[in-house]
Amino acid sequence: MTYDLALAWRNLRAHPVQSLIPMIVMALAIGLSITVLALSDGAKRGIVQASDPFGVLVVGPKGDGQQLVLNTILLQGAPLGTIPPEIYDNLAADPRVSLAVPLAKGDNIGGAPIIGTNANFFELRTSVNAPPAFQIGDGAVFTDDFQVVLGSRAAQDLGLHTGDSFRAAHGVGAGLEEDVHEQIFTVVGILKPGGTAYDGAAYTTAESVWHVHEHEEGEEHAEGEEGEHEEGEEHEETGLTAILVQPVGFAEANQIWQDFYTDTTAQAVFPGQELGGLFDLLNQGVQILTVVGYLVLGIAALTVFLSMYNSTISRERDIAIMRSVGGSRVNVFRVVLFETLALTIFGALLGRLLGYGMAAIIGTVITQRSAIPLPIAYLVNLEPLLWLLPIGVGVLAGLIPAGLAYRVDVVEKLSPT
Amino acid sequence: MNLRIEDLSHTYPGAEARQVLCIDAWALKDGDQILLRGVSGSGKTTLFNIVSGLLHPTTGAVYYDDRPLYGLAEAARDRxxxxxxxxxxxxxNLIGALTALENVMMPLAFARTLTPAAQRKRAIELLEALELSDYIHTLPKRMSAGQRLRVAVARALANNPRVLLADEPTAALDEHSGEVVIDLLQSTCADSRAILIVASHDPALISRFHQRVDLHAGQLHEAQWA
Structure with a gap:
């Protein structure tokens, strides 16, 4: 058996090109599957990790609950709108609520969203006994309007430090350079990295966000544009885009959710539920890509089979020589089967390097662009399957060529004529 | 070891089936060295293939020490x-993808009578004895015909065989190399009391064998040539 294995390895080394091609195809098949599975696994864990500190309920304007959660927790897309600050006042005073955090998304600095909130934001925790999720790494929490605490990645990307000043740009995304507000913000603190999308944002008081707009709107009014200003617009400018709510218990959470269910201006959603819907969508995509992965694996199996079949046909004389010097039919059968298995196993090994490598690169790029963490981890639960598949493919693809070797007519193949 | 053939005949199947071998009886004993001559198609290779256990004869039997070779299961016959x-x-018949050393080690590995280290040592000793020290790790395609033959000789001698069959062993060699090879075959077989059967047209070999037989139309005859 050991010699058969050594001989199989020697044969593969003797024909490097013929060996490498099926090996690479197998590596691509396994690599594709691993990339898709590792990224989907990373996306799920990243989203869970990113949503961990944000409480049990998110209260926001009526509309698509998933969009509310995505915009509030992952800072993706535009806000649904705003809700009156009185809702926050009521929730903050509600005995069923242990912590309420107002969020007012408005402007941005260099693409990093500026979020108006209050000191409660820095009390958010992943669990009751856990340390605060957003801790100051440098400087201090804002104590006055137009003071800003930067997320760690925002500070790094913008090149801003404690004590630096900047002017906010209008809107939630990076826009024209000249579309900036007059008001100057001063950086008073920088957060420690938290592994959430909030690392890429800037935090100030909600009033700062509102005042910037009120101030400029006042100027516009002074320039004689009152006619275009509709009733209630000022109210909208002082609205909140969401409120994070940590109820005192599960029953209270349900009660609050029920209260908002009949409300016409706001809704309460459970982030876990909404993200579950998102995962369902993600799973559908993964299922489609998994089918593609199986197809590629099938093509890889066919490539390995054809390669080994042709290789065995072209080596029938060598196989006959092996038999003539004492090798049995079982010996030559095993040599060809071991060669096929070696091709698929090394292909699977190479596929892992490719798969996890590609997933890590794509994950890093996605994290840089979206600020959603995408941790790539070893697929412990799927690894046995990801080994069994190529081994099964190797055995199936190798059986016919090994059978050919088994049936070689020694005398005919050794005949000089 | 004794080699005995009884009522042996072989016919290749097919539309033009014809009997290529018909030997009533032939017995050889330890230390016998035979020169077998016959024209092309006389059945020499068929006889060797049957005697070596590669080709099941149509009728008859081959005995080694009174045990029928074809009474063994195929795997046992291979061993x-x-x-x-x-x-x-x-x-x-060297394997092109393997070096001289690997070719010589192959029957040693299949016989499983020596450890891998001992197999390697034995193969190197044989190659050195055949003046192939510089070609141990060379592929057959980088060797001359004579060198390839010497590798084939080393491979055949690897397991100290009790019977050595050599089909035209000097055909590709110059006179000196041919003598070296035949010397080695004869002396090795003489030392180990192995049976040596050499099929050859080489007239230079006639004087080196006392036992000579002709194979004509598949039948053995006492040699009529000097």
Whole structure:
């Protein structure tokens, strides 16, 4: 058996090109599957990790609950709108609520969203006994309007430090350079990295966000544009885009959710539920890509089979020589089967390097662009399957060529004529 | 070891089926060295293939020490061949992807009578004895025909066979190299009391064998040539 294995390895080394091609195809098949599975696994864990500190309920304007959660927790897309600050006042005073955090998304600095909130934001925790999720790494929490605490990645990307000043740009995304507000913000603190999308944002008081707009709107009014200003617009400018709510218990959470269910201006959603819907969508995509992965694996199996079949046909004389010097039919059968298995196993090994490598690169790029963490981890639960598949493919693809070797007519193949 | 053939005949199947071998009886004993001559198509290679256990005869039997070779299961026959029969093919039949050393080690590995280290040592000793020290790690395609033949000789001698079959062993060699090879075959077989059967047209070999037989139309005859 050991010699058969050594001989199989020697044969593969003797024909490097013929060996490498099926090996690479197998590596691509396994690599594709691993990339898709590792990224989907990373996306799920990243989203869970990113949503961990944000409480049990998110209260926001009526509309698509998933969009509310995505915009509030992952800072993706535009806000649904705003809700009156009185809702926050009521929730903050509600005995069923242990912590309420107002969020007012408005402007941005260099693409990093500026979020108006209050000191409660820095009390958010992943669990009751856990340390605060957003801790100051440098400087201090804002104590006055137009003071800003930067997320760690925002500070790094913008090149801003404690004590630096900047002017906010209008809107939630990076826009024209000249579309900036007059008001100057001063950086008073920088957060420690938290592994959430909030690392890429800037935090100030909600009033700062509102005042910037009120101030400029006042100027516009002074320039004689009152006619275009509709009733209630000022109210909208002082609205909140969401409120994070940590109820005192599960029953209270349900009660609050029920209260908002009949409300016409706001809704309460459970982030876990909404993200579950998102995962369902993600799973559908993964299922489609998994089918593609199986197809590629099938093509890889066919490539390995054809390669080994042709290789065995072209080596029938060598196989006959092996038999003539004492090798049995079982010996030559095993040599060809071991060669096929070696091709698929090394292909699977190479596929892992490719798969996890590609997933890590794509994950890093996605994290840089979206600020959603995408941790790539070893697929412990799927690894046995990801080994069994190529081994099964190797055995199936190798059986016919090994059978050919088994049936070689020694005398005919050794005949000089 | 005794080699005995009884009522042996072989007919290749097919539309033009014809009997290529018909031997009533032939017996050889330890230390016999036979020169077998016959024209092309006389049945020499068929006889060697049957005697080596590669080709099941149509009728008859081959006995080694009174045990019928074809009474063994195929796997056992393969092992028997590896351990006791050396076969030098007319066209050498070396595996092109393996070095000289690897080719010589192959029957040793299949015989499983020595450890891998001992197999390697034995193969190197044989190659050195055949003046191939510089070609141990060379592929057959980088060797001359004579060098390839010597590798084939080393491979056939690897397991100290009890029977050595050599099909035209000097055909590709110059006179000196031919003498070296025949010297080695004869002396090795004489030392180990192995049976040596050499099929050859080389007239230079006639004087070196006392036992000579002709194979004509598949039948054995006492040699009529001097």
């Amino acid at each position: 028997y061949r590896a351990q006791h029969i050396g076969y030098i093919f007319q066209n050498h």
